[in-house]
Amino acid sequence: MEKTITRFTPEIRTSIADTIKASGGNEVFFTGRIDRNGVVTEVRVCARGNDSAVPVVQSAAQEADVLIHNHPSGDLTPSNADLSVAARMADYGTGFYIINNTASEVYAVVEPIPRREKIPIDEAAIAALLDELGPFAAKSPTYETRPTQIALAASIARSFNIGAIGVFEAGTGVGKSYAYLLPVIEWALTNQERVVVSTGTINLQQQLMEKDIPAASGILGKKVKAVLMKGRQNYVCLRRLAEALEEKDFFDEDLEELEQIFLWAQTTQDGSKSDLPFLPRDSIWSRIASESDACMGMRCSRRDDCFVMRVRKDAADASILIVNHHLLFADLETRMMGAGYEGTAVLPPFHHIVFDEAHAIEAAATSFFSEYFTRFKLNKQLGVFFRSRRNFIGGHLPALERISAHGGEISAARAAIETVKSVFFSLEDAALSLVNGGFSWRLSDATVQDAAPLLEEMESLRQAIAIFTGIIRNVLDGIDEDDQDEQVVWESKFALRRLEFIGTLCLYFQEWSERRDSVFWIEKNKLSWKGSGETVWYPRFVQTPLSIAPMMCAGVFEPFSTVVCTSATLRIAKKFEFWMRRTGVSRIEEDRILSGEFGSPFPYSTNVLLAIPDSGPLPDSPDFQPWVETTITSLLQASGGHALVLFTSYEMLRGACETARRALSPLGITILRQGDDDRSRLLETFKQDETSVLFATDSFWEGVDAPGDALLQVIIVKLPFRVPNNPVLQARSEAITQRGGNAFMELSLPEAALRFRQGFGRLMRRKTDRGVVTVLDRRIVAKRYGKVFLESLPETLTCFAPLSDVLHRVEHFLYP
Structure with missing residues (x-):
């Protein structure tokens, strides 16, 4: 053990000892900040426990330089629980100290990694790259300087330097891509910190990757690694593709399309749908696309060839990630739900975001954070267990029956599937009668008196799903430990989770009056049967956040070091107020917001x-x-x-x-x-x-x-x-x-x-x-x-x- 004099300031030692004494000598959990010399100069009390344990506050822990707690016994040897927490936090560069009650002795289980000092980028130098004497002008005799582009680049550079929320309207023709790419590249390379650029369209993503980033990198005279990341549903899953080809529940034209995709998959370097020479039908692609819930990870037999794993490995050391708003929100949701902001979630860790086409943030977030179910979502998950088409019968029930000691319940599971489908048909009828001649209906104080049949059917569906999932879970419990890694078991568990979520949405509809932060509504959609003139209407049951501002503030604008939002259309009648209020920017302290209008140079x-x-x-x-x-x-x-x-x-x-x-x-x-x-x-x-x-x-x-x-x-x-x-x-x-x-x-x-x-x-x-x-x-x-x-x-x-x-x-x- 060593004395704390070299690791804590005197004031901090006294503060820690006083806090422990006031807590009756029990364990207390602190988080600490260290200076450039590795000395703890700031602590925060996060939890108090008993004489042998204290809870670790995960959200606070990930923001700290070092975790500190005391052992009242005076024995500073780490327990197994201590070692487990220390190992986990070491991945984030966070240290782990154990001290005695008087804060006079310390045992450093893991040394903290000092935070790298941020190196400001030269705002004037960034702007000068775009002026009449800069390298852009030198490369093109027809180059025209754009004063608003130069001013925008300097403002974005300043946003990075001071850790601001930048809100910048850049009119058409300003050249906002170069105005943000130059400071983004300079910051990423100078400070070794990844920046995520999020856009609304694939066209802009491709332009950034194929033209703008190479040009900006060349102007700076610095190489930068940028990776375009797409949502995993854009990539073919080789395991699911092979399984689909082995099954026989396809029409001939479907099988022909699958075989074409199989041949393409042997040669493609990308593995994404956009790389296909033709556009596959949704019904085919949904059967073979990569899905997070169905991914077997390291247990997958095709993991070495996996296109999703390949792009993630490629992104791990990239300085710039190009994503769309939907993928960014998928990452942010994972972080907000507990993954934290220091490690890998859907994307590798990052602390700086540029939202291009930021006018679309509210619509994109509303769409992403909405939950829904339809007959197709339900039947897809039920089909994992049992489906029939022509003379083909498929699904995992027969395999589960063979490997489970409780296989005798499979017949009950088949009956339960039919019950779920029957109840869902009744729910659809109730929903369509409410929508009637319109195309949507909302559950509200004004309509609830008509909703009793709908809510009764919702409860019936929830119960029917619960009965089915209960049977399957019992079947899964009867499978030996040696067989728990079987693919059929994993896929069954994933499908159960999705079915149970549909049941949860049914419960949320019933609890709508207690969930006023959500909108519960039904949308009527049309389905035209192939080869017939018949039109069938079906309902879509949706839960949508009433406002995305609170989650955007808590999940984006507060935790990230820099967030730059730019678009040609952010203001109304010369003011940013509406956009800032709808997206949650207005909830941030005013002194952290930089805003500006950079007019179009067009006549x-x-x-x-x-x-x-x-x-x-x-x-x-x-x-x-x-x-x-x-x-x-x-x-x-x-x-x-x-x-x-x-x-x-x-x-x-x-x-x-x-x-x-x-x-x-x-x-x-x-x-x-x-x-x-x-x-x-x-x-x-x-x-x-x-x-x-x-x-x-x-x-x-x-x-x-x-x-x-x-x-x-x-x-x-x-x-x-x-x-x-x-x-x-x-x-x-x-x-x-x-x-x-x-x-x-x-x-x-x-x-x-x-x-x-x-x-x-x-x-x-x-x-x-x-x-x-x-x-x-x-x-x-x-x-x-x-x-x-x-x-x-x-x-x-x-x-x-x-x-x-x-x-x-x-x-x-x-x-x-």
């Missing part, structure tokens, strides 16, 4: 005309649809095609599209419609056929990049307010109203204004682009709230006039 004031026919009918008028159909056709004739027409409903789109086709096809203008082809092929056709017109809704309000003559006019048919009967919007609106707020002004309006900005942003994609944005919804000038939309746009030329004048101005602006 909107001369190259863009904002046109609004001010004499058309309002959207709630029965005359609006026929007027829209004829007006769109006239506008497309004025521009000669070259247009993107954005709708808020597919029904309105369909009618307008047919009218335009009849009128414009004879003129040689191709009319494309969302749904006629795969999104990527549709966009490629639109860009290649420069006179074509694309009618679209929903996802096409963002992510469309068609520079040049392919896009001369964007027509926005209606202001993009979400439909008021959207269950999640309803619940969030009610929550605002209940606290005395104005749901329209605080939620519906700013949400629509952000969407409107994204639609407007489809037009100008290059500095030389020019064109017209025409808005057919005259509420933008007739209603007081319309100024919120107008004030959120850059300065442009305008034409707010009768339709005939608008048509004349559009044609002469495009073809002077």
Whole structure:
């Protein structure tokens, strides 16, 4: 044993001894911080125990440099429990000390690893890389400096230096990718700390990996390792693929597709679905994709060839990880549920995040943290145990029967499966009767009086699942220890967990009034049977978080050292308030937030005309649809095609599209419609056929990049307010109203204004682009709230006039 004088400051020794004395001489658990000399200069009391034990507070332990506790006996020899904790924490570089009650002696079980001093990066030097004398300019004679890009790069560098939450709106054309990549690479290499860049689209991920990161690395003159990580469901599981081929419950065309995937899997280096030369059907890919619950890890016979393991090994020493929002949230969920922030979860450990396309954070988090079940999710898990198709019978029940001492219960399990399916059919009937002629229904104070049959069926399903899982668990208990590692046992346990979770969701629906932080709702979906004209409706049962702000604050903005959020559309009427409130940034101390607006260098004031026919009918008028159909056709004739027409409903789109086709096809203008082809092929056709017109809704309000003559006019048919009967919007609106707020002004309006900005942003994609944005919804000038939309746009030329004048101005602006 050694004296504590060299490891603790005198003040800390006295503080520890006093705390132990005040605790009756029992064991006390402390966490400590050390200085650059390895001396404990700060301690925190985390738990108190008895004379022989004290609990370890895991969440506090992972944030500490060293764990400290006393042995009241004075014998500082570590127990087996001490050694177990010490070994676990050593993986995080955390030390482990045992002291006596007077804090005069210490036994260092594990030496702490001193925290590396952060080395600030030179903000001015980062910015200078992008100026007229920098290496970018030297490599290209046509290089144009962008002052806003230079300022953005310096602000992001500062965010890393001071550990800030950076909220930066960067207009189209600023070049935000280079503005964040240069400080990201410099910080990662200088401080040997990994940075995660999270984006919303695969296109941006590929651009970063194939073009932007290599270019930024070259400008810095430093090599950096970056790895693109995808969710594991994007990768084929070789074990599951082999099993699927051995089974015979496929139609001939399914088997042919499986065999093609098998041949591809022999040669692919990537193993991801995007590397396939064709797009596999969802029903096939779901049978063979890698799944976390079904992964056997080190017990898998194909672990040495596993594509997921390969990319994880590759990422372990990467300085930059490129991920999508969904995968990042999967990692954060694991950390928030106990994995902590210092070790590997879904991703290797990291302390810095850049959210590109940060406007999509709330939608992405809402989607990820929602839970749901359908007939397909239920049947997939039941099918693990028993399924039949044509003359084939499959599933694990026969194998479990052979290896279990309780195999006699298998017949009861088969009967229980049929009971679960029967009860679920009744639940579907109850749900569809509630939805009735609509497409969704929400469980709330206003609807609960109608929900009794639904909740009764929910309880019946929960009980039926519990009976089945109880039988299977008893069967599994009858399997010898030597057989517990069998694949059939592991997969059965995974399927049980998923079935039990469906039962838990059923319970949560019944407890909805005690779970006001969630929205419980039903969505009606359509299923068209292959080869028949029959349409079948089925319900999807969903639990959605009422707000993602608390979990984003606690799981992202508070624990991570640096979080940079950037997008072209974060502000409403020149303010960040709405986005910051919805995402949880506003819950962070103001002095830790850096924000800024970095305007587009594009010449909107001369190259863009904002046109609004001010004499058309309002959207709630029965005359609006026929007027829209004829007006769109006239506008497309004025521009000669070259247009993107954005709708808020597919029904309105369909009618307008047919009218335009009849009128414009004879003129040689191709009319494309969302749904006629795969999104990527549709966009490629639109860009290649420069006179074509694309009618679209929903996802096409963002992510469309068609520079040049392919896009001369964007027509926005209606202001993009979400439909008021959207269950999640309803619940969030009610929550605002209940606290005395104005749901329209605080939620519906700013949400629509952000969407409107994204639609407007489809037009100008290059500095030389020019064109017209025409808005057919005259509420933008007739209603007081319309100024919120107008004030959120850059300065442009305008034409707010009768339709005939608008048509004349559009044609002469495009073809002077």
